[in-house]
Amino acid sequence: MNVTTDITLISLVTNASVLVQLVLLLLLIISLMSWSYIFMKLLTIRRARLETARFEDSFWGGADLNTLYERSSANAVQAGALERIFHAGFREFQRHLKNGTEDVTAVTNGVQRAMKATYQREMDTLEAHLAFLATVGSVSPYVGLFGTVWGIMNAFRGLANVGQATLAHVAPGIAEALVATAMGLFAAIPAVVAYNRFAHDIDRLSIRFESFMEECSNILQRQIQPGR
Amino acid sequence: MNRVNIQSEHRAQAFVLAAGVHLLFAAVLVFGVAWHAKAPQSYEAELWTDLPQPAAAPTPVPPPPRPEEPIKAVPPKPILAPTPPKALAVPAADIALKQKKVRELQAQQLNLEKLAAQKELKNAQALRVEALRVQQLQEQQAAAQAQSVRAEKAAAEQAAKKSEVQRYTNAIIDKIKSNIRVTDNISKGTVVQVKITVLPDGSVLEPIRIMIPSGNKVWDEAALQGIMRSQPLPLPTDPALRRDMRDLVLLINYEK
Numbered sequence: 001m002n003v004t005t006d007i008t009l010i011s012l013v014t015n016a017s018v019l020v021q022l023v024l025l026l027l028l029i030i031s032l033m034s035w036s037y038i039f040m041k042l043l044t045i046r047r048a049r050l051e052t053a054r055f056e057d058s059f060w061g062g063a064d065l066n067t068l069y070e071r072s073s074a075n076a077v078q079a080g081a082l083e084r085i086f087h088a089g090f091r092e093f094q095r096h097l098k099n100g101t102e103d104v105t106a107v108t109n110g111v112q113r114a115m116k117a118t119y120q121r122e123m124d125t126l127e128a129h130l131a132f133l134a135t136v137g138s139v140s141p142y143v144g145l146f147g148t149v150w151g152i153m154n155a156f157r158g159l160a161n162v163g164q165a166t167l168a169h170v171a172p173g174i175a176e177a178l179v180a181t182a183m184g185l186f187a188a189i190p191a192v193v194a195y196n197r198f199a200h201d202i203d204r205l206s207i208r209f210e211s212f213m214e215e216c217s218n219i220l221q222r223q224i225q226p227g228r
Numbered sequence: 229m230n231r232v233n234i235q236s237e238h239r240a241q242a243f244v245l246a247a248g249v250h251l252l253f254a255a256v257l258v259f260g261v262a263w264h265a266k267a268p269q270s271y272e273a274e275l276w277t278d279l280p281q282p283a284a285a286p287t288p289v290p291p292p293p294r295p296e297e298p299i300k301a302v303p304p305k306p307i308l309a310p311t312p313p314k315a316l317a318v319p320a321a322d323i324a325l326k327q328k329k330v331r332e333l334q335a336q337q338l339n340l341e342k343l344a345a346q347k348e349l350k351n352a353q354a355l356r357v358e359a360l361r362v363q364q365l366q367e368q369q370a371a372a373q374a375q376s377v378r379a380e381k382a383a384a385e386q387a388a389k390k391s392e393v394q395r396y397t398n399a400i401i402d403k404i405k406s407n408i409r410v411t412d413n414i415s416k417g418t419v420v421q422v423k424i425t426v427l428p429d430g431s432v433l434e435p436i437r438i439m440i441p442s443g444n445k446v447w448d449e450a451a452l453q454g455i456m457r458s459q460p461l462p463l464p465t466d467p468a469l470r471r472d473m474r475d476l477v478l479l480i481n482y483e484k
Contacts, residue, residue, distance in 0.1 A: 009257055028250075035246030036239070043238040164449065186253070 009179075016176045017154055023147030023180050027140060031187035034136040037129045038194040045201050048126060051080020052208055059212075065090065065219070081122040081205075082212060089115040089213070093220050108221045115213045122209070126202050130195060137192035144184020151177025274428055276467055392464065393472055399462045401478055408454035408480075410446065418442045419481035420451050428470055430460025439477065451480045 013024060059068065072079050072087040079087065092114035096107045155173025159165050420442035425433040432455055441448050455478075463470050 032243075032246055032250060035249050036243040039242035039245040040238045043242065164453070 012172075012176050012179050015172070016151060016179070020147045020151045020177065020180055023143060023150075024183055027143060027147075027180070027183040027187050030136055030140055030143075031183070034133055034187060034191045034194075037132055038190060041129065041133075041194070041198050045126065045198060045205070048081050048205060049201070052082045052205065055080055055082045055086070056208075056212070059086070065223075069094075081126070082209060084122065085115050085118045085209060085213060086216060088118040089216055089220065093223075097224075104221060104224050107224055108217055111220055112213065112217050115216065119206075119209050119213060123202070123206055126205065130198055130202070133191045133195040133198070137188050137195055140184045140187040140191070141181070142184070144181040144187075147180025147184075148177040151180065272427065274467070389469060389472065392469055396462060396464050396469070396473060397476060397478070400458070400476070401480065403458045403462060404451070404454045404478070404480060405483075407457040408450050410450045410482075412446045414444055414447050414482045416482060418444050418447045419479055420448050421477060421479050422451065422455070423475065423477050424455060425475055426461055426463065426473060428463075428467075430463050432456065432459055432461065447482060454480075 013021070016024070069087065069090045072083045076084075076087075089111045092111045093107065096110060101107055152174055155170045155177065158173065159170055162169050420438060421440040423437045423439050427433060436452055436455055438448055438452075442451075463473065
């Protein structure tokens with residue numbers, strides 16, 4: 001009356017066909033990678049946010065631009081993204097001053113271009129590996145599904161040889177196959193959530209950077225004009 | 229560039245954290261989820277208000293109880309026969325001597341009387357023991373007789389029960405046969421002998437054992453399917469009978 005089949009997670013995996021096992025292995029590797037990228041991005045973005053807040057505080061706190069520049073070149077390793085942007089802009093500004101460039105527009109354009117270049121490099125660093133998370137989020141369910149479909153195909157093919165078919169004949173095979181889908185979903189769900197969150201965080205950071213760049217070039221422009 | 233530094237600094241940390249997440253998840257899956265590793269053990273208890281008498285027939289006539297040890301009356305120690313009066317060495321006064329003789333005689337007589345009384349008592353005891361033994365023998369005989377009567381009665385009951393069991397077994401076989409569906413051509417004499425264990429609710433315990441296969445696999449399989457399809461099997465309401473029908477050997481033959 002009771003069909004006694006031993007179903008444990010380990011037996012499910014070890015009894016699966018080679019292809020399903022390969023799919024599971026692939027998904028495990030993908031999941032490991034995506035989780036480590038998730039943690040990496042989490043730490044990197046949090047750090048970038050903190051550094052940005054700190055630099056904004058000291059910048060708008062009325063500190064002298066020259067001292068800020070000195071400080072940023074002194075500890076280049078600890079400097080945050082925003083500090084590096086400022087550093088690039090101010091260095092360009094000083095070069096123009098040294099060369100004795102009179103044209104305000106040329107100086108402002110040069111400063112903006114320098115800051116823009118650094119900004120783009122910073123954004124590239126922040127956005128690195130986000131594409132991987134997006135790919136994992138969209139593809140790994142399909143990979144899992146592929147393993148499942150293959151496993152179920154095998155289960156039903158085995159069923160064809162049995163005259164009196166009962167549910168007990170297919171149940172272990174299907175359970176085996178479904179492990180692949182579960183694994184795919186396990187890899188995909190955190191990746192999607194993390195991708196959305198990181199994309200949002202990076203968007204906010206980039207808005208802060210851009211507005212800072214505008215304001216910084218305004219301040220530098222004003223520094224030129226009174227000197228004439 | 230320092231931003232590379234930052235990333236690689238986080239990389240090791242991130243990988244450890246990711247591995248930790250996976251280990252945690254695996255642990256939750258393996259230990260946290262009941263994976264149905266064991267089939268639930270099922271127990272059945274029957275509550276009967278009137279317990280059926282255990283079948284009386286098979287109990288052998290108990291050996292006759294050992295006759296009670298006759299009460300062993302501790303035989304009174306025979307009182308030592310009085311020592312014969314010593315011949316007086318010194319002839320004393322006549323009167324005194326006579327008196328002494330008379331006294332001695334009296335004492336002897338008294339002793340004799342006592343002995344006789346003791347003997348009588350012993351006899352009486354022996355008689356009583358004998359009577360007891362006779363009584364016991366009679367009782368034993370009576371008991372043996374009663375037992376044989378009971379055994380006869382039980383045998384009769386057994387026979388009645390057997391016919392009843394047979395009746396229900398036939399009903400079961402009929403039901404099973406009505407549930408057998410075969411499409412193949414099966415030769416007429418095909419018969420399969422199966423042994424089933426019937427639970428009190430009429431369901432059949434799996435697996436069903438085929439004692440003697442019919443030689444036709446299709447018929448064997450069809451018979452097993454038929455048995456499974458006939459659940460619950462018709463069973464008597466009497467719990468004692470039902471208990472006798474727990475294990476059944478059925479002959480299922482093809483007839484058409």
